[in-house]
Structures are given as C-alpha cells and as structure tokens.
Amino acid sequence: MIYDPPTRGARNMAVDEAILTAVAAGGVPPTLRFYQWKPACLSLGYGQRAREADGSAFAGARVGYCAAANRRARDFASP
Structure with missing residues (x-):
C-alpha cells in the first residue's frame, strides 16, 4: 500500500x-495506491472521452488534463 502526497496529474499518471x-x-505484487491531485486534474479512465465530462463542474477552475494513462492502459486491457 502506498500513500503519496498531493502532486500534479502527469506525475500521478506516470x-x-x-x-x-x-x-x-511480475516484478512487484498488486499495489493499492492512494493519492491526490494538486492542482486539480481531470483524470479520464480507459474508454472515457473528454467531451463526455461535465465541464460545468469545473468551469472557471484551473484544471489539468493527462491522457497518457488512457493510451497506455490499452496495452494491458486484453488477457
């Protein structure tokens, strides 16, 4: 189990x-990680699209976006 301090979205995704x-x-066992965004960040999961996000929920806020994890997750989605 990992507890990380708040950090930027790109670092959390990396x-x-x-x-x-x-x-x-097989280098490490399955891992549970707790973290927070600082600053706020829009994190989209596999199959989610930015256009589907409720923009009114973060309108006017400074929100980052990181898509790298979405693309990389596809490599591990298939058995």
Whole structure:
C-alpha cells in the first residue's frame, strides 16, 4: 500500500503506469495506491472521452488534463 502526497496529474499518471508495468512484469505484487491531485486534474479512465465530462463542474477552475494513462492502459486491457 502506498500513500503519496498531493502532486500534479502527469506525475500521478506516470507513477501509476510504472506500477502497472512492474506488476504486469511480475516484478512487484498488486499495489493499492492512494493519492491526490494538486492542482486539480481531470483524470479520464480507459474508454472515457473528454467531451463526455461535465465541464460545468469545473468551469472557471484551473484544471489539468493527462491522457497518457488512457493510451497506455490499452496495452494491458486484453488477457
């Protein structure tokens, strides 16, 4: 179990990708990670599209966006 301090969306996604890659390779056991965004960040899961997000929920806020994890997740989606 990992507890990380709040950080930027791109860094959180990079850490998630590194953990996913290590677990898939058998290098580490399945991992539960708790983290927060700072600043706020729109995080879209596999199959989600930015146009489907409720923009009014974060209108006027400074919100980051990181799509790298969406593309990388496709590599591990199939058995």
